[in-house]
Amino acid sequence: MTRLLPVLTVVGAILLLWYAATVWLNAPWARDQAARAEATLTLPALVADTMTQDRPVLPAPHQVGAELWKTVAATKVTSKRSLVWHGWVTLSATAVGFLLGSGAGILLAIGIVHSRAMDLSVMPWAVASQTIPILAIAPMVIVVLASVGVTGLLPKAVIAGWLSFFPVVVGMVKGLRAPDAMQIDQMRTWTATPGQMFWKLRLPASVPWLFASLKVSVAAALVGTIVGELPAGATAGLGARLLSGSYYGQTVQIWAALVAAAVLAAALVGLVGLIERRALRRMGMAR
Structure with a gap:
């Protein structure tokens, strides 16, 4: 466990920075869409939107993980989508x-x-x-x-x-x-x-x-x-x-x-x- 702790700490810091960068880079698109719809975008709604965009500037880690699961585990290895x-x-x-x-x-x-x-x-x-x-x-x-x-x-x-x-x-x-x-x-x-x-x-x-x-x-x-x-x-x-x-x-x-x-x-x-x-x-x- 003592050997894994430094590795897990670094991985956790990378994921935290990744999520923060996801919000920062994807926020302009979310604000632009809200402005076009003349809607008010609260902070929680802004964060949620940046995490679920179909074509984000920077995808969130869970989006990449879902794509990996779909193309690795949920697809036949003989498929060209795998x-x-x-x-x-x-x-x-x-x-x-x-x-x-x-x-x-x-x-x-x-x-x-x-x-x-x-x-x-x-x-x-x-x-x-x-x-x-x-x-x-x-x-x-x-x-x-x-x-x-x-x-x-x-x-x-x-x-x-x-x-x-x-x-x-x-x-x-x-x-x-x-x-x-x-x-x-x-x-x-x-x-x-x-x-x-x-x-x-x-x-x-x-x-x-x-x-x-x-x-x-x-x-x-x-x-x-x-x-x-x-x-x-x-x-x-x-x-x-x-x-x-x-x-x-x-x-x-x-x-x-x-x-x-x-x-x-x-x-x-x-x-x-x-x-x-x-x-x-x-x-x-x-x-």
């Missing part, structure tokens, strides 16, 4: 992009650590690649791949991989360089080969750094997938739900999709954390 179905579409591309980006990041990090030429040439390009807004890259990737007949999951996965590889490169490079000079000299006195030094020293030392970067990477991959769904005019995925909600002014739908994306990101980060604890425990680095 957030579970849309979440699975986004999750599939996220997983592929995460694997592509993480694999590329690990390989690049190994090359950067073992080759000064790659360190001086590849690393600056890796940094520069992240300075270009993903919203500018995503449409180009979608159009170029579609022109060669590649559509569906892969273009979104490429965009997800683009965002996810950089944290892995940085974290893995830092981890592979974590062993100090004394440890490296000791391995050399044992006439260790470069391969043995990598597998026995550098790679084990990099594991905590790798998992820390993977947590950032998997969240970035999810963001990349959702961004990739927007310019494609997709009809499936959480990005498609955000897009259709913006087209028709369904702010409750937009917020429900955002909450679903946040829950999915938390679940993915939690999964990586679980794998991290088990891996470090097997390596004797954690209890």
Whole structure:
């Protein structure tokens, strides 16, 4: 209970601020409607109206909760109205992009650590690649791949991989360089080969750094997938739900999709954390 109390306190404060913002942002519409009807709007009536508008500027938490219940629990998962179905579409591309980006990041990090030429040439390009807004890259990737007949999951996965590889490169490079000079000299006195030094020293030392970067990477991959769904005019995925909600002014739908994306990101980060604890425990680095 002592561990849950701080979390519940923060959640309660967020909900309180959310409700207060709901009243503040939705009040102008309620006052305008009352003025048109030449009616007097009391404070309790004003608050009640801001909590029940069909297309509010900011939906109340209970409205988002009701939308989530309707699209998650009260709808078949095979239905295109189900957030579970849309979440699975986004999750599939996220997983592929995460694997592509993480694999590329690990390989690049190994090359950067073992080759000064790659360190001086590849690393600056890796940094520069992240300075270009993903919203500018995503449409180009979608159009170029579609022109060669590649559509569906892969273009979104490429965009997800683009965002996810950089944290892995940085974290893995830092981890592979974590062993100090004394440890490296000791391995050399044992006439260790470069391969043995990598597998026995550098790679084990990099594991905590790798998992820390993977947590950032998997969240970035999810963001990349959702961004990739927007310019494609997709009809499936959480990005498609955000897009259709913006087209028709369904702010409750937009917020429900955002909450679903946040829950999915938390679940993915939690999964990586679980794998991290088990891996470090097997390596004797954690209890």
